[in-house]
Amino acid sequence: MYNNWEELEKSIINCKKCKLCTGRNNIVFGEGNKEADIMLIGEGPGADEDKQGLPFVGKAGQLMNKAFQGLGIDRNKVYIANVVKCRPPGNRVPESDEAKECLDYLRNQVILVKPKIIVLLGSTALKNILGNEYGITSSRGKWIEKNGILYMPTWHPAALLRDENKKIEFWKDLKEVVEKYKEIEKR
Ligand code: URA
Numbered sequence: 001m002y003n004n005w006e007e008l009e010k011s012i013i014n015c016k017k018c019k020l021c022t023g024r025n026n027i028v029f030g031e032g033n034k035e036a037d038i039m040l041i042g043e044g045p046g047a048d049e050d051k052q053g054l055p056f057v058g059k060a061g062q063l064m065n066k067a068f069q070g071l072g073i074d075r076n077k078v079y080i081a082n083v084v085k086c087r088p089p090g091n092r093v094p095e096s097d098e099a100k101e102c103l104d105y106l107r108n109q110v111i112l113v114k115p116k117i118i119v120l121l122g123s124t125a126l127k128n129i130l131g132n133e134y135g136i137t138s139s140r141g142k143w144i145e146k147n148g149i150l151y152m153p154t155w156h157p158a159a160l161l162r163d164e165n166k167k168i169e170f171w172k173d174l175k176e177v178v179e180k181y182k183e184i185e186k187r
Contacts, residue, residue: 020086026053030081039115060157122156
């Protein structure tokens with residue numbers, strides 16, 4: 001574990017810990033407010049993210065930004081990262097060895113940001129962070145507290161592009177998050 005961002009960022013530059021390194025154009029480390037109270041964790045970079053080196057900049061990300069904006073939270077107020085930092089080929093789900101190798105970076109990011117709330121975007125984030133016993137359909141929208149952090153599992157924004165009904169639930173979950181954040185801020 002590194003206790004500063006510079007060392008952590010330096011440690012990942014030439015990462016070859018898993019096979020995803022062979023297909024990447026850019027490592028998508030993470031982006032946002034490094035002292036944010038809210039952290040968002042997705043699955044892994046897609047084509048747009050791989051091209052730009054930034055998380056959630058494609059269609060799904062734009063939809064997510066809109067939802068946050070509508071709730072009065074600017075994207076640069078939160079910190080955004082993914083379970084894996086390199087694009088899985090064809091946007092497939094990261095394999096367990098890939099996620100395992102990459103999770104130390106994410107854990108280190110969580111330790112440095114010290115968020116009060118973590119939004120888990122989709123099943124891959126939920127299972128890798130909280131455990132395989134959790135399912136996204138039954139867990140979404142429900143707070144889970146662990147080691148002093150409040151977790152809110154919700155749909156992955158890409159799922160909203162495929163199923164309109166999920167948009168309403170996603171919005172509801174983010175609203176919960178923003179309300180909790182405001183409540184915490186007041187304390
Ligand atoms: N999907 C993710 O899970 N993460 C991104 O950064 C982009 C799309």
